[in-house]
Amino acid sequence: MATTERRPILLDFEKPLAELEARIHQIRELAEENDVDVSDQIRQLEARALQLRQEIFSSLSPAQRLQVARHPRRPSTLDYIQAISDEWMELHGDRGGTDDPALVGGVARFAGRPVVILGHQKGRDTKDNVARNFGQAAPGGYRKAMRLMEHADRFGMPILTFINTPGAWAGLDAERFGQGEAIAYNLREMFRLDVPIICTVIGEGGSGGALGIGVGDRLLMFEHSVYYVASPEACASILWRDASKAPQAAEALKITAWDLKSLGILDQLLPEPIGGAHSSPLEAAATLKQALLQHLEDLSQMTNQQRRELRYQKFRNIGVFLEATA
Incomplete structure (x- = not known):
């Protein structure tokens, strides 16, 4: 069966890098055709491309991190x-x-230990996204998640949740079947579970859709992930009635992992490969696995009562701040 190479999907700020990499590829092809040794020049250009990639991804704005x-x-x-x-x-x-x-979930063996893993699932293309409702879970999805978490609690299996949704499904049927109740029930019940719960934002963490599986002992986020109460586009439309001001809203909302770390909400920021997790998925997965193992080990040393109390205090402390006066 013939296979076709997938064309890269470029973000706006990646275009200068793509142009440089295309130039390197063109020079290499011309050199091979004419039997010319340009290895030194190629190495210099590749070093420049790596430097440019590092410069781009180390200074992304909140709106650009949202794109990633x-x-x-x-x-x-x-x-x-x-x-x-x-x-x-x-x-x-x-x-x-x-x-x-x-919203998918099930039973897994993680480093030899049985666990329950669940999370939002987006699609790869338009057809798949439509089938997955673009990662926007319905009430049944949150009830399925709670059923799996109760199963984990009954059999003493830690829970790992992966958050990646623009928000819970907001359709008429979602309201009809109790979207708000389903999410609120999960919020309440996750506080009482005895087993360790580790939540990781792997992409977007959108509003109540994220919180429906986001109450845990630890919150991890990948470097270019975002977590927000409302999308920057929605925020800009509400506040300024102008969706084009989404970058300004993204800045004000403090949606990045760095922002949440400084606010004391995030427990660990997970570095991504240069170019984002999609540029080297296996490297990103290795980073995630190592972090989960460490946190799982720490949480396993505590009693059930200690974990529940720390979980409660963690969320009670979110939003507490002091105002400095002259």
Whole structure:
């Protein structure tokens, strides 16, 4: 069967880098055709390309980080599950008649230990995104997640959640079937679970859609992930009635991992490969696995009561601040 090479998906700020890499490729081809040795020049240009990539990705604005977080080829929940788990069995259904493909979960073996893993799942292309509802979970998805978490609690299995959604599904049927109740129920019930819970934002963490599986003992975020109460586009439309001011809103909302780290909300910021997690998914997965192992080890040393109390205090402390006066 013939295979076709996937064309790279370029973000606006990556175009200068892409032009330089295309030039390197062109020079290499011409040199091979004419049997000319240009290895020194190629090495210099490749070094420049690496330097340019580092410069670009080390100084991204919040709006640009949002673009990286939404990259179509950014690793998804199922990608990370396959990369970090030894065994994986997906479980379906909320036992209420639905099985939401936008939120997946199941039982896995992680470093030899049984765990329950669940998370939002976006698609790779338009057809897949439509099938997955663009990672926007319905009420049944959150009820399925809670069923799996109760299963984990019953059998003493730690819970790992991967957050990647622009928000919960906001359709009429979502409201009809109790979207707000489903998310609120999860928020309440996750506080009482005895087992360790580690939540990781792997892409977008949008509003209540993210919080529905986001109450845990530890919150991790990849370097170019974002977490927000409302998308910058929605915020700009509400405040200024002008969606073009989304970059300004992104700056004001403090949505980046660096912002959340400085605010004391984030427990660990996970570095990404230069160029974003999509540029080297296996490297990103190795970073995630190492962090999860460390936090799981720390949490396993605590009693159930200690974990519940720390979890409660963690969220009670969010939003507490002091005002400095002259």
